Amino acid sequence: xxxxxRILSDIYRDSVALxxxxxxxxxxxxxxxxxxxxxxxxxxxxxFEAGLIEQMSGAxxxxxxxxxxxxxxxxxxxxxxxxxxxxNNAPPQATGGPDEIRAPRSMExxxxxxxxxxLALISCPGEYAAAEATKAVxxxxxxMIFSDNVAIAEELALKQLAAKTDxxxxxxDCGSAIINGVPLGFANVVAPGDIGIVAASGTGLxxxxxxxxxxxxxxxQAIGTGGRDLNAMIDGAxxxxxxxxxxxDEQTAVIVLISKPPAAEVAARIQARAAGxxxxxxISFLGSDAGAPQSGNISIAKTLEQAAHMAxxxxxxxxxxxxxxxxxxxxxxxxxxxxxxxxxxxxxMRGLYSGGTxxxxxxxxxxxxxxxxxxxxxxxxxxxxxxxxxSTGNTVLDLGDDQFTRGRPHPMIDHRLRNDRILQEARDPExxxxxxxxxxGHGSHPAPAEAMAAAINSAREAANEIxxxxxxxxxxxxxxxxxxxxVRQQDALRRAGAVVVENNAQAARLAGDIISGL
Numbered sequence: 001x002x003x004x005x006r007i008l009s010d011i012y013r014d015s016v017a018l019x020x021x022x023x024x025x026x027x028x029x030x031x032x033x034x035x036x037x038x039x040x041x042x043x044x045x046x047x048f049e050a051g052l053i054e055q056m057s058g059a060x061x062x063x064x065x066x067x068x069x070x071x072x073x074x075x076x077x078x079x080x081x082x083x084x085x086x087x088n089n090a091p092p093q094a095t096g097g098p099d100e101i102r103a104p105r106s107m108e109x110x111x112x113x114x115x116x117x118x119l120a121l122i123s124c125p126g127e128y129a130a131a132e133a134t135k136a137v138x139x140x141x142x143x144m145i146f147s148d149n150v151a152i153a154e155e156l157a158l159k160q161l162a163a164k165t166d167x168x169x170x171x172x173d174c175g176s177a178i179i180n181g182v183p184l185g186f187a188n189v190v191a192p193g194d195i196g197i198v199a200a201s202g203t204g205l206x207x208x209x210x211x212x213x214x215x216x217x218x219x220x221q222a223i224g225t226g227g228r229d230l231n232a233m234i235d236g237a238x239x240x241x242x243x244x245x246x247x248x249d250e251q252t253a254v255i256v257l258i259s260k261p262p263a264a265e266v267a268a269r270i271q272a273r274a275a276g277x278x279x280x281x282x283i284s285f286l287g288s289d290a291g292a293p294q295s296g297n298i299s300i301a302k303t304l305e306q307a308a309h310m311a312x313x314x315x316x317x318x319x320x321x322x323x324x325x326x327x328x329x330x331x332x333x334x335x336x337x338x339x340x341x342x343x344x345x346x347x348x349m350r351g352l353y354s355g356g357t358x359x360x361x362x363x364x365x366x367x368x369x370x371x372x373x374x375x376x377x378x379x380x381x382x383x384x385x386x387x388x389x390x391s392t393g394n395t396v397l398d399l400g401d402d403q404f405t406r407g408r409p410h411p412m413i414d415h416r417l418r419n420d421r422i423l424q425e426a427r428d429p430e431x432x433x434x435x436x437x438x439x440x441g442h443g444s445h446p447a448p449a450e451a452m453a454a455a456i457n458s459a460r461e462a463a464n465e466i467x468x469x470x471x472x473x474x475x476x477x478x479x480x481x482x483x484x485x486x487v488r489q490q491d492a493l494r495r496a497g498a499v500v501v502e503n504n505a506q507a508a509r510l511a512g513d514i515i516s517g518l
Contacts, residue, residue, distance in 0.1 A: 001032055003069045004076045005053055007212035010085055011064040012038065014123035015146070016413075016443055018064075023414035027084055030075025031068060036083060039065040040125045042149055046402070056354030061125055101183060109134045119511055121173075121184060123147055129172060130154035137167045144184055144224070154234055155226070159237040164311035168241060171226040175202030178209065178222035185224070186412065188441035189481035193218020195311045196252035198242035200225045200259040203355030204304055206477050208256055208284075210486075211308035211503060213479045217315050220252040221245070230262035236270050243270065247277040254314045255281045255306055260287040260360055274298055280314040282307050286357070287364050287379070303361060305505040322484040328501050335510075338499070338518055343468040346432040349511045350425040351396035352418055355477070356410040358437045359398040360510040369512030370394055376403055391425060391460045394515065396435075412444045426459035426470050432518065433458075433511045437504060440478035440489055449476065451498035460497065471514060472498040475507045 013021070018036045025034035035052055037043040039059035047053045053068040060063050061392055066083045070076040104110035111117060121137035122129050126149025128482050133143045137158070150172035162169040171175055176199075177184040181192055190213040199205035202224060209219050223245070225238035239257065246252045255277065257270065262285055273462035274281040275298055282299045284307035299320055301307035306325060313320035330338075349366065356377075363373045374385045374395045385395060388403055399405070399411045399418050411418045418436075425431045438448050445451060463470055474493050478486045490500050501507050 001067050001071060001074045002076050003052060003054070003067065004073075004080060005065060005067045006080045007039065007059045008064045008066070008084060008087060009060075010062055012062065012124070013064065013087070014342040014394045016123070018274065019410055021083065021086065023416075024086075025066075025068065025079050026414065026416060028075070028082060029155060030071040031079050032071065033067075033069040034079060034083075035063050035067045036087075037067075038125045039063040040127065040149075042126070061127065080151070107141075109141055111141075113120050118142060119144065119148055119179060121146060125142075126150045126172070130158055132157055132493050133168075133169065134161065137165055137169065140165075140167070142168040142179075143170065143227070144177055144179075145169065146185055147171070148493040148508070152228060154347060155228065156234055157310060158238075159234065163237065163241065166246065168223070169238060170224045173228070174224035176222070176431065177224040178219055180221070183442050186439070186441060186443040187222070188213075188477075188479050189483075190479055191218035191481075193221070193315070195315055196220045196246035196249060196254070197222040197256045197258065198225060198239050198246065199223070199257075200227055200262075200376060202238065203477065204258040204284075204286075204353075204357040205360070206439065206441065207304045207504060208258060208308045208311070209338050210477055210479050211305060212312055214502075215308065215310045215312045215482075220249060226261075227260075230259050230266050230270075232263040232266060236262065236497065238264040239270055240273055241279075243273055243277060247279060254311050255267040255279055256311050257281065257283045257285070258304070258307065259285050259288075259358065261285060264289075271298065280388060282310045282314070282320075286361050295348055303365070303505040304357075305503045313495075322412045322453045326506070328506040328513070330499075330501075330513075331511060333471045335351065335513055336518060338471050339515060341469045341471070342432050343429075345429050346468050346470065346514070348391075348430050349394045349396075349433040349435060349515050350391050350428075350431050351435040351508075351511070352425065353396065353398050353423050353435075353437050355437055355440055356400060358477075358504045359396050361504055363434065364394050364416060365508040366396070366512050369509070370515045376401065383430045391428070391431075397421070412439050412448075415445060415448060415451040415455070419452065422452075422455045426463040427466065429466065429468055431468075432472050433473060433514050435507055435511045436472065436474045436498075437507075438474060438478075438489060438493070439474045439483040440476060440482045440486065442483070444484070447484060447489075449484075449492040449494075453492045453498075456493075456496040456498055472487050472496070473501065473507050473511050476497045477500050477502050477504075 077239040129147035200504040284301040310320040
């Protein structure tokens, strides 16, 4: 198929805007792939590996690069013209009157216009993000760095500067936060309350905050740290600082800490600080070896679901240690009915996730019930998937990982990649269960369940033609107040014939019960 590229000099858009533009371009007639990126070396390399460019471009990092693959040259040219028109469509010019607001071109100009601002959100190419964040910290601002591809040495230096100046640095690669009731990045609309969260996982923060809202309580602050914060080099700098902030916050009565497994020495340091913070603390370090609590104020949660329930119990003054959570809400007769629809040979589970923490938590739970789970990023190295484009046995994929999103928007924004994989897995006669997450909220697809429901219906029809009937298990991470509305998304999935449960842990356990019951 023909491909073409166009370079637009000195035009910048952040990654979320570019992902949405890429999704819009891919919807144009005759377009098979579309990508709009800032022309950094790392981004160009990804397009090269995705086959959207045949050689490295000579564009500068400050340029915007559009790459299109289409069915014919006319479609490609039309898509490039459309992209350029959208990017050059400047907002209406101000009239020059007394109320005219000029767009600031520097951090200093922004502060001149908004002197009460106390936080800067950085979303620019990674090689510039640390410098911009350093400017913000020196100007007295807290910082959320949405950008990724920031060198770890720069992250360390930035967080050391923040500690000296009593500023908070969330990130790099911090995708979600709720500060003083304002959702930042990919975040949800949750009720205010007395539970504070510090999380090294964006989807982990979203899941726990949404479940807290669903259980009738609310969130005081939700502080993201970035995914590398709890490694040995960064030493938990932002999580420790966030823990201290929440310990001193009068609005926060209960604290929740969330991460994938930290470095052992970092986990010990955080747990020791939590023990002395004077407030109940729930620690959910998924897959870590953290054992019994070291102090009476610490509760250890094995899942994100359990972390939310523990936090809500503590907020209500209830001892959380005796609470039993439902496995998934389905009884043995209902599971037998689901299994009865499967044909001979259908024996494996395929998890197709958009959230990395969700896929990791699912693998932890599934391995307890059904044994080895294959993945490009497995729990055990021996279960590494050799070909990410072909599932083997029980398989869980994080389709938001860089391996899958090269030249493509993230699946929280554009469902095309996952919809194609749903159809592929449904056509596999060995597939018994397809496990899916749906993440709503600010920044996400405006109607994700509706988009996925169409794919589920198509996949079911294709599977029926070859005589088998895969079971679709889903959950929605979100709230009723989110723009997409939790209940509306759940109903769309149920109408498509999917089994909808309350959260990721329940979905993984249900998939495990079906596979182990075959």
